[in-house]
Amino acid sequence: MTKSAAVLRLAGRRLAASLPALLGVVVFTFVLMRVLPGDPAVFFASGPSAGQKEIEDIRHQMGLDRSIPVQLAFYLRDIGTGSLGHSMTTGQPVLKDLEERLPASLELTFAALVLALGLAIPMGVLAALNPGSTTDHAVRFLCTLGVCVPTFVSGLLLIYVFYYLAGIAPDPTGRIDIFASQPPSHTGFLVIDSLIAGDFDAARSAASQLVLPAVTMALFVLAPLARMTRASMLAVLGSDFIRTARAMGLSRGRIVFVYALRNAALPVLTIAGIVFSTMLGANVLVEKVFSWPGVAAYALDALLATDYAPVQGFVLLMAVIFVFVNLLVDVLYGLADPRVNAA
Amino acid sequence: MSALLRVEDLQVSFATRAGNVKALHGVNLEIAAGETLGIVGESGSGKSVTALAALRLLDRAGRIDGGRILWRGEDIAHASRRRLHALRGAEIAMIFQNPRAALNPIRSVGAQIIDALRAHRSLSHAAAAAEALEALRQVRIREPERRMRAYPHELSGGMCQRVMIAMAMACKPALLIADEPTTGLDVTTQKAVMDLLGELTRDHAMALILITHDLALAAQHCRRVTVMEQGRVVETAAPATLFTAPAHPYTQRLVAASPTATSTLPHRDSRSAGPQLLQVSHLTKRFADGTLGVDNVSFTIAQGESLGLVGESGSGKTTISRLVCRLMDADSGEIRLGAANIGAVPACDFYRAPQRRDVQIVFQDAGESLNPRFTAFDAIADPLLRLGADRSRIKQTVAEGAIRAGLSPDLLGRYPHQLSGGQKARIGIARALASQPKLLVLDEPTAALDVSVQAVILELLDRLRAEQGLAYLFVSHDLNVVRMLCARLIVLQHGRIVEQGDAQSVFRSPQSPYTAELVACIPRFAL
Numbered sequence: 001m002t003k004s005a006a007v008l009r010l011a012g013r014r015l016a017a018s019l020p021a022l023l024g025v026v027v028f029t030f031v032l033m034r035v036l037p038g039d040p041a042v043f044f045a046s047g048p049s050a051g052q053k054e055i056e057d058i059r060h061q062m063g064l065d066r067s068i069p070v071q072l073a074f075y076l077r078d079i080g081t082g083s084l085g086h087s088m089t090t091g092q093p094v095l096k097d098l099e100e101r102l103p104a105s106l107e108l109t110f111a112a113l114v115l116a117l118g119l120a121i122p123m124g125v126l127a128a129l130n131p132g133s134t135t136d137h138a139v140r141f142l143c144t145l146g147v148c149v150p151t152f153v154s155g156l157l158l159i160y161v162f163y164y165l166a167g168i169a170p171d172p173t174g175r176i177d178i179f180a181s182q183p184p185s186h187t188g189f190l191v192i193d194s195l196i197a198g199d200f201d202a203a204r205s206a207a208s209q210l211v212l213p214a215v216t217m218a219l220f221v222l223a224p225l226a227r228m229t230r231a232s233m234l235a236v237l238g239s240d241f242i243r244t245a246r247a248m249g250l251s252r253g254r255i256v257f258v259y260a261l262r263n264a265a266l267p268v269l270t271i272a273g274i275v276f277s278t279m280l281g282a283n284v285l286v287e288k289v290f291s292w293p294g295v296a297a298y299a300l301d302a303l304l305a306t307d308y309a310p311v312q313g314f315v316l317l318m319a320v321i322f323v324f325v326n327l328l329v330d331v332l333y334g335l336a337d338p339r340v341n342a343a
Numbered sequence: 344m345s346a347l348l349r350v351e352d353l354q355v356s357f358a359t360r361a362g363n364v365k366a367l368h369g370v371n372l373e374i375a376a377g378e379t380l381g382i383v384g385e386s387g388s389g390k391s392v393t394a395l396a397a398l399r400l401l402d403r404a405g406r407i408d409g410g411r412i413l414w415r416g417e418d419i420a421h422a423s424r425r426r427l428h429a430l431r432g433a434e435i436a437m438i439f440q441n442p443r444a445a446l447n448p449i450r451s452v453g454a455q456i457i458d459a460l461r462a463h464r465s466l467s468h469a470a471a472a473a474e475a476l477e478a479l480r481q482v483r484i485r486e487p488e489r490r491m492r493a494y495p496h497e498l499s500g501g502m503c504q505r506v507m508i509a510m511a512m513a514c515k516p517a518l519l520i521a522d523e524p525t526t527g528l529d530v531t532t533q534k535a536v537m538d539l540l541g542e543l544t545r546d547h548a549m550a551l552i553l554i555t556h557d558l559a560l561a562a563q564h565c566r567r568v569t570v571m572e573q574g575r576v577v578e579t580a581a582p583a584t585l586f587t588a589p590a591h592p593y594t595q596r597l598v599a600a601s602p603t604a605t606s607t608l609p610h611r612d613s614r615s616a617g618p619q620l621l622q623v624s625h626l627t628k629r630f631a632d633g634t635l636g637v638d639n640v641s642f643t644i645a646q647g648e649s650l651g652l653v654g655e656s657g658s659g660k661t662t663i664s665r666l667v668c669r670l671m672d673a674d675s676g677e678i679r680l681g682a683a684n685i686g687a688v689p690a691c692d693f694y695r696a697p698q699r700r701d702v703q704i705v706f707q708d709a710g711e712s713l714n715p716r717f718t719a720f721d722a723i724a725d726p727l728l729r730l731g732a733d734r735s736r737i738k739q740t741v742a743e744g745a746i747r748a749g750l751s752p753d754l755l756g757r758y759p760h761q762l763s764g765g766q767k768a769r770i771g772i773a774r775a776l777a778s779q780p781k782l783l784v785l786d787e788p789t790a791a792l793d794v795s796v797q798a799v800i801l802e803l804l805d806r807l808r809a810e811q812g813l814a815y816l817f818v819s820h821d822l823n824v825v826r827m828l829c830a831r832l833i834v835l836q837h838g839r840i841v842e843q844g845d846a847q848s849v850f851r852s853p854q855s856p857y858t859a860e861l862v863a864c865i866p867r868f869a870l
Contacts, residue, residue, distance in 0.1 A: 238402070239444065240439060240441060240444040240445045241444065241445055241446055241447045241448070243400060243439070243445070244439065244445045244446065244447075244507070244510075245447070245458075246400055246431065247398060247400055247431055247432065247436065247437040247439075248431065248432035248436065248458070248459040248462060248510060248511070249427075249428050249429065249430065249431035249432030249433055249459075249462050249463060249514075250428075250432075250458055250459070250462045251428060251462060252424075252428075254458065254462070258450075258458075259447055259450070262449060262450075263447070263448070263449055336449065337448075337449050338448075338449060338494040338496070338497075339448060339449070339494070339496045
């Protein structure tokens with residue numbers, strides 16, 4: 001009881017402490033968008049032949065004829081009332097757009113993270129158990145490869161091999177086969193929603209659409225996770241309490257997995273939190289290559305169209321998610337390591 | 344006689360970047376069932392390596408090059424991993440220095456004892472838990488039920504060592520190897536842990552190998568003592584023989600260097616108390632967590648006098664030394680150096696005060712308190728230049744300082760990792776002496792050093808004080824060392840002075856029960 005109360009107190013304090021940073025993010029993005037070249041009024045005018053009057057009207061309608069501080073004040077008031085403005089490209093409220101697309105990005109990121117951790121941790125452990133061995137070098141080689149090859153290259157390569165040549169993968173267009181039925185939304189994750197609805201065909205379709213983009217992203221983040229696991233395992237394996245465990249005759253499995261890995265997992269957890277936040281925002285190339293209807297691709301389109309509100313909304317959303325992910329990592333850290341005081 | 348463990352011509356080498364380094368050159372040892380054997384030696388003598396090799400616990404770089412390790416007649420030098428798992432913990436157990444680090448920080452101590460039990464016997468979890476609880480009870484941990492769920496960081500160092508002992512005894516091994524089991528613990532805790540070890544091994548007819556740098560400790564607890572030097576056994580004898588008639592020259596040097604209740608320094612005494620130098624009155628410091636670190640402490644030091652500050656960890660002795668050095672601000676009280684009230688200058692501004700050069704400190708860990716990227720020369724010159732020394736004469740000033748601290752000027756170009764512990768200690772002293780201070784605060788300056796090096800450093804300090812009229816505030820947990828260097832001492836407990844006075848008389852007839860306990864806990868070998 002006291003532990004959960006401490007966690008809640010920590011959460012409350014951390015969220016309150018993050019408010020100034022979030023405000024800073026809002027203001028910075030707002031000003032940056034207006035400093036960048038490009039006039040949205042011209043962009044959204046009916047055509048190249050639009051007259052000065054029409055452009056002025058659009059500008060007035062969008063509120064762009066006022067000074068930047070006044071615009072900012074209006075924007076902040078809107079945020080306060082729960083509105084992120086309208087997207088000029090989709091014609092919908094930004095909040096609704098993000099709500100529709102965020103689950104797609106989250107599903108992809110989660111799948112990629114689980115995949116990456118599932119690969120990176122065993123790789124890191126194996127490398128740490130035999131430093132300098134062939135396994136160690138092989139792991140290092142794979143990690144280097146994963147980092148060096150840009151995601152759009154590895155993504156296209158995977159499509160070429162598995163879709164074009166082998167024909168195993170479905171066509172890389174979106175989250176689910178267009179002929180499969182969309183399940184009713186519970187979590188927003190199509191695979192899980194389909195399973196809840198009992199529609200196994202749809203679940204398989206959604207899962208098979210997910211595999212290639214998730215692998216592409218997982219390859220990219222394999223390196224930091226595997227290298228961190230290796231370094232952390234090496235440090236823990238050299239520590240006094242591992243020597244004690246050996247001196248007490250504990251089995252090798254118990255020493256490696258219960259004594260060493262649980263201690264070594266703590267720094268990996270921190271890195272995983274950072275990797276998750278980064279992936280969520282930075283997977284725009286993967287979303288583009290696989291026509292994945294995620295938030296990053298949405299924000300890029302808006303940016304290219306000098307559509308202010310979606311970009312600002314996207315950046316704010318990422319900042320909020322970053323705050324929550326870090327909070328979650330800290331809470332998990334506190335639960336995993338008794339030395340860290342949650343309060 | 345059938346030996347329980349017999350080490351024959353054991354040779355171990357370590358692979359380092361500089362090539363293979365031989366750590367053991369043919370070590371011979373043997374211990375019978377139920378016997379107690381002490382292994383004594385200075386750092387690098389190979390005493391720990393011998394023990395680790397016997398259990399085949401050497402790290403990746405270490406290799407057994409030759410010799411035999413006979414456990415009840417079975418050569419385990421090349422035993423299979425399977426055999427070793429069965430052997431370790433169940434037949435031979437080992438406990439280590441720094442008990443808190445030797446326990447898994449994120450696993451409760453109860454779970455760790457259960458792990459050790461279940462590694463060797465097929466027990467249900469409940470049965471193992473019951474035995475673990477019993478083991479904790481045996482090592483006399485208070486409230487064992489509650490401690491089962493405690494994590495190492497929630498326990499004191501002494502308690503962690505008890506847990507380690509409980510874990511090692513859990514499977515009733517025939518031999519327990521204790522590698523510096525009490526180093527770093529307070530004297531009273533040290534005595535309690537050693538008494539417990541002695542009692543338990545006696546009750547269970549267990550053989551004990553005690554590895555220590557402290558000759559008196561080994562002599563007090565072991566029937567036979569083996570002395571090692573540079574990877575070789577130089578002498579094995581009964582403690583009485585070792586002290587009265589050491590055969591090997593190294594043993595003779597070691598015995599001579601170990602501080603005892605009667606060892607002295609040539610210049611000590613000197614009650615030549617000059618004029619009053621330092622006057623501390625009603626010093627109080629409360630820590631952020633509300634505990635009173637220093638509670639209304641007053642004392643004085645005269646010019647050329649050496650005052651000892653004695654107490655266990657948490658007694659406030661380091662806090663007082665930091666306060667006097669003006670590295671930390673007191674909550675109330677006065678610190679006067681000569682006529683100046685230096686306590687009134689905030690610690691963050693004191694580097695500008697003219698008295699900065701008058702009060703200098705020598706830190707406990709000679710290695711850690713040197714910048715690894717600074718040569719010895721830089722380390723000594725840096726504070727001088729900050730204090731506004733003449734840049735053109737700096738080379739000469741540093742060299743003079745080094746010579747005064749007994750450091751050869753040839754070594755000034757070296758980095759800390761290229762120097763020995765004793766040489767690093769001398770840099771620390773030279774650095775503190777370079778600004779010609781009046782008062783030197785010595786915070787356990789020899790705690791990390793071997794006894795032979797400690798003896799030389801103590802002699803150096805003693806000579807400097809006598810020749811140059813320096814005053815010392817000497818902080819130490821080692822009462823023998825304090826008694827050697829200081830004419831007067833203060834005993835601290837929980838931040839308060841419990842006793843002060845002439846060192847000899849405090850030792851001979853301690854007034855407060857706490858001092859009496861401290862004095863009684865000093866390991867000594869009575870002939």
